[in-house]
Amino acid sequence: MTDAYVVKRGTHNSEAFDPLKLHQSIVAACLSVRAFEGEAHDTAERVVRHVISWLLTKTEVTSADIRRVASQHLNAYHPEAAYLYEHHQLVA
Amino acid sequence: MQNLDSFLDVSPFALILLGAVFVHACFQLSVSVLTLLSSHSIGRRLPNNRLFNLNFWYITGVAVTIALLQLGAMATYRWASGWDSTLATIVTFAIIPFVALLMVFVYYRRGRGTQLWLPRPAAEYITTRAKKTKSSVEAFALGATTAVAELPFALAPLAIVAFAFQGFNSEHWLQLAIGYALAVTLPLIFVALFLSSGHKVSSVQRWREDAKGYLKWTSAITLFVLMIYITVLQIGSMS
Numbered sequence: 580m581t582d583a584y585v586v587k588r589g590t591h592n593s594e595a596f597d598p599l600k601l602h603q604s605i606v607a608a609c610l611s612v613r614a615f616e617g618e619a620h621d622t623a624e625r626v627v628r629h630v631i632s633w634l635l636t637k638t639e640v641t642s643a644d645i646r647r648v649a650s651q652h653l654n655a656y657h658p659e660a661a662y663l664y665e666h667h668q669l670v671a
Numbered sequence: 672m673q674n675l676d677s678f679l680d681v682s683p684f685a686l687i688l689l690g691a692v693f694v695h696a697c698f699q700l701s702v703s704v705l706t707l708l709s710s711h712s713i714g715r716r717l718p719n720n721r722l723f724n725l726n727f728w729y730i731t732g733v734a735v736t737i738a739l740l741q742l743g744a745m746a747t748y749r750w751a752s753g754w755d756s757t758l759a760t761i762v763t764f765a766i767i768p769f770v771a772l773l774m775v776f777v778y779y780r781r782g783r784g785t786q787l788w789l790p791r792p793a794a795e796y797i798t799t800r801a802k803k804t805k806s807s808v809e810a811f812a813l814g815a816t817t818a819v820a821e822l823p824f825a826l827a828p829l830a831i832v833a834f835a836f837q838g839f840n841s842e843h844w845l846q847l848a849i850g851y852a853l854a855v856t857l858p859l860i861f862v863a864l865f866l867s868s869g870h871k872v873s874s875v876q877r878w879r880e881d882a883k884g885y886l887k888w889t890s891a892i893t894l895f896v897l898m899i900y901i902t903v904l905q906i907g908s909m910s
Contacts, residue, residue: 607711607714608714610713610714610715610716611710611711611713611714611872612713612871612872612873613713613869613871616716659871659873660873662873662876662877663710663872663873663876665784666783666784666785666786666876666880667706667707667710667784667785667872667876
């Protein structure tokens with residue numbers, strides 16, 4: 580497991596990395612492009628594993644870094660979901 | 672011949688209205704929130720008819736608020752021009768180029784994606800509400816909030832219509848405001864039908880990203896052209 584801290588956008592508060600939160604957000608992105616439930620969970624699990632292995636050498640990252648790395652890996656499994664995950668926000 | 676004369680009388684107003692509707696319809700916040708609402712609803716596995724229902728009430732909220740804002744703009748203009756018509760004209764003509772410049776340099780954020788300029792608290796509030804919207808009433812309120820949040824930019828097309836139609840009888844204001852609001856919400860209706868028929872939110876997002884430059888420049892240029900056109904009409908009516 581990783582001990583990395585994530586610096587939040589806007590507030591700049593930092594909190595411990597929560598893999599479940601990342602998993603849920605990736606599942607939501609997959610489901611919103613009409614992926615199947617099982618496919619969404621499998622994809623999220625794989626992406627979270629990639630992000631955790633990337634975080635092993637880090638102590639503090641920003642939530643934007645997490646989003647960028649997660650979407651980079653998600654792109655390999657589900658490009659439509661990755662596009663939405665990375666860009667579907669009202670403000671940057 | 673009489674028909675041609677009446678057409679020539681009406682056409683400047685129709686052109687101004689068309690231009691203002693085009694500029695207002697180019698604003699992307701309401702489309703952005705509609706896609707957010709739809710993506711969260713699809714993610715919650717809502718059936719397409721339920722998604723359509725939420726989108727319908729969201730669009731109704733946007734349309735009703737725009738109609739009210741247009742009525743408000745017309746009433747304010749009537750009141751202000753009764754008080755000092757020169758000042759009212761100067762303020763209107765100052766707003767239009769200012770908003771046109773904001774459209775080009777501020778409204779659409781640079782880089783990839785479809786992010787817009789919005790105060791962060793407003794953006795976070797709207798995003799949270801879009802995620803939590805489950806009932807028709809909430810969808811209506813979200814639509815109303817979105818239309819108000821876009822007011823700093825929507826002020827220009829609203830002011831143009833209020834200025835151009837100042838001579839209209841107040842009995843026709845309601846019809847004009849409703850017609851304007853319906854025309855402005857046409858892109859929303861199209862997007863809602865597109866998503867409710869089973870298409871992906873990502874295809875709408877990709878189109879919006881591709882069309883970002885086009886929407887930005889055409890809406891800003893249309894605002895300038897409208898301002899020049901109204902000025903020419905004003906000079907023509909004075910001489």
